[in-house]
Amino acid sequence: MMADQTAGTAGEGDVAASKSGQTSNSVQKPKAQKAAQKKTDAPKQGAGKKKMEGAALIGIDVAKEDDFSEWYQQVILKGGMIEFSDVPGCYIFLEETMNIWENIRTFFTTRIAAMGVKSCYFPMFITEDALNREKEHLEGFAAEVAWVDRGGKTKLQKPLAIRPTSETAMYDYYSKRIRSHRDLPLKLNQWNNVVRWEFKHPQPFLRSREFLWQEGHTAHLRKAQAEEEVMQILDHYAAIYEDLLAVPMVKGRKTKNEQFAGADYTTTVEGFIPATGRGIQGGTSHCLGQNFAKMFNIVVEDPDAERKEGQQSEKVHVWQNSWGFTTRSIGVMIMIHSDNKGLVLPPRISETQVIIVPVGITAKTTPEAEKQLYKEIDALVEVLKDAQVWGERVRVQVDDGKESPGYKFNKWELKGCPLRLEFGPKDSEKHQVTYSRRDKPGEKGTIQISELEAQIPEILQTIQKELLAKASEEYASHRKTITSWSDFVPALNAKNVCIIPHCLEGDCEDQIKELSKGNVEGQEVDEKAPSMGAKSLCIPFEQDVYKGLTVGETKCLNPQCEKKAEKWVMFGRSY
Structure with a gap:
């Protein structure tokens, strides 16, 4: 459901990026914690605990502006948000983290319950046959799927996948449950954990091998009903960020290159981390169309179709959606609001106000x-x-x-x-x-x-309001409208995301990503991210606020593209 660790149900990380083959066998820990562990012969667990008790006394000892990665890890450790586990890429969520997540859960559940969404729970194990039923969907997750091939000492006849998302696990049930148009709409949501065996460098909250989320899966008789729900859910996701976490978002639609595998289209809320100048996906709501319904044969009789005497009613495939929101949101909030003294928590979600x-x-x-x-x-x-x-x-x-x-x-x-x-x-x-x-x-x-x-x-209430206002102003100041290619990479290097006229072609997106990398002759790129090109973040819904694009006349910004621009598209370096 999420193509990124937040994308509908496709994922906790950029699927395409995870195929790079880079592996991380060690957990990245703050320098102070590493040094402490080298100086002791005590077992890892005890040493880590002892160091954290001492580290809390001295507070944050690196500035956010000097070493953002080290600062971030000190903030979440010393602030009592997480601890490291013995499994690389998997983290212990402590009390404050779970309190925030429960607040998010209550806020969101209240809103989707009003839409008629019911709670459910499906097993975390998926058979290989079920996972293979939708080829395009599987290809989006193949590199990240974790497998179980033993039960105790007994080798399983067929390995079981640990869910990276639950479309294939749930939709076989949907095909049995939905027998008539009277069974529609079917709207189910579950709060659970998923596993995506990330090959990129793990980062607490943002990119981990196991994370918590909610995943909603719904089925509708008509396309219009499905599309209405997609936007309702996206509005709720934006409200979690803005009303609870005091984090501004840009709502839009993913390009074909970035949309969820198997979806007709993907809508998204996109955030921004000012300290690094990178965009970050906040949550996605996917219109799956009839793709999975055709694969799993989820059909009903069309109640509006004319039926001649002696003929069966016309069968139609249902229209489906999936949508998901993850604990990545907590990391986004921390990165935006916190400072060199530690965490800064919005009052609405803080356990102690x-x-x-x-x-x-x-x-x-x-x-x-x-x-x-x-x-x-x-x-x-x-x-x-x-x-x-x-x-x-x-x-x-x-x-x-x-x-x-x-x-x-x-x-x-x-x-x-x-x-x-x-x-x-x-x-x-x-x-x-x-x-x-x-x-x-x-x-x-x-x-x-x-x-x-x-x-x-x-x-x-004033603190909550001013935190959002400050973050919104900063995000707005770093969204640059770019109409000349010569300004594109310099704007990225100045820690901005760029709104550019674009043709919406996938090959063109790939070219822009290559042209904005640091290995291109003549391009000067931020030395802290020398190989990171810019990718499309979303096609903002609010197109009218950007001036200078005439469909059919304005050229795509990519200097190697000869096509005309179709939309303003937000590009940026991203998590």
């Missing part, structure tokens, strides 16, 4: 005074629990550990808690709290206790 840190307790503070201060803090918690934001109670926690306030400040900055409240004897005297927003380090303000219930939700 407000952390209260007691301050001003010294060696001279009497036990009675300390007890009274904590009693007042407990009262603050009760006030905040009565506050409502986004239809839920404010999620508040008190850090009553014995560490110093400064240590706690750094810890919660590292963990990305959106709002910190400080409360000590001086605050108590003034009937106020001091607050600090995680998205604006160093800025502080005060709130009267009598105003807490009203102001805290407003501040959380």
Whole structure:
């Protein structure tokens, strides 16, 4: 369903790129963690745990702008999002990660339930015969399929594939379930894990061998019904990013080269990572047409067809969709919002929205005074629990550990808690709290206790809104309309994605990818990505915002192409 680790149900990685044959047998770990492991004879697991406890004390020790890859891995490790496992390319999702994923799941499930989508679960194993039934589909995943050929000590007569996606696993059932037009529409969704044995360099959240996602599979009587749903789902995906994760997206349609194998067409939401200047696919919704229905013989009688006496009703193949959204989204959010102090989490998805840190307790503070201060803090918690934001109670926690306030400040900055409240004897005297927003380090303000219930939700909503606004402005500033080939590679090197007039021909896309690589004579390409050419990201739905293309007159930007441009297409280096 996803052609990328987010694409409908085709995948956790760029399928074409995975065929490069490059393998990675070791897990990429931050330099600090590697060094620690070299200095100890303890078992790997123990050494890793010991190092992480120490690493949390020093925070992030590399700047985002200096070494983005190392920065990213330190942020997700020290921020408590993931840990490495003993299996390369597979990661342990810790509590904050799963909390975010559950928030996404609740948000999305509510919306698709309103569309009539029901929950289901299909086995993770697929027979080779089932996988081979749709040749074009299999070719898109062949290099990534993981196989099981033993059960205990017994060799299986036929190996079983671990699902890379579930079209072939589910559609045999659909052919049995759907017997009449009255059985339509059939709309099923499952939340599960899939395995795609990536050969490219694994990267937590973005490109892993096992990941979590939802995959929806629906069947409809008419094409128009299927196409309407494709766009509804795409809107929901954009809402997850923008409303929950505060991440802007561009909605569009994939080109033929990039669409899901076996689909009529693929729609997509495309994001952007400013630090690297690369585009990233956020989620895809595919109109499969009747391709799989013909393969699996999913047919019904046409209720609208005229039937002559003595003749059977006309049979029609159903129209199908598939759509998927993955844990890659969490990595995208982290890359965009987080900074050199650690994670920056949007309030709407953060497990702890407000952390209260007691301050001003010294060696001279009497036990009675300390007890009274904590009693007042407990009262603050009760006030905040009565506050409502986004239809839920404010999620508040008190850090009553014995560490110093400064240590706690750094810890919660590292963990990305959106709002910190400080409360000590001086605050108590003034009937106020001091607050600090995680998205604006160093800025502080005060709130009267009598105003807490009203102001805290407003501040959380403001943080959420401003995170999206900042990211949207940055994305917009890095989408460059390019009408001259000489400007194309320089724009890519300046960390932009490019909107160009394009003929929509697959061969032309391939040429552009080659021409924008670093191995082309005369081209100067970013030294950190010397061999990466630009590929098409999507055909944006909003074509009218770009000026200067006249269909049938404007030439395709590719200097080696003689065809006329059909659409503005967004190209870029990508994950």
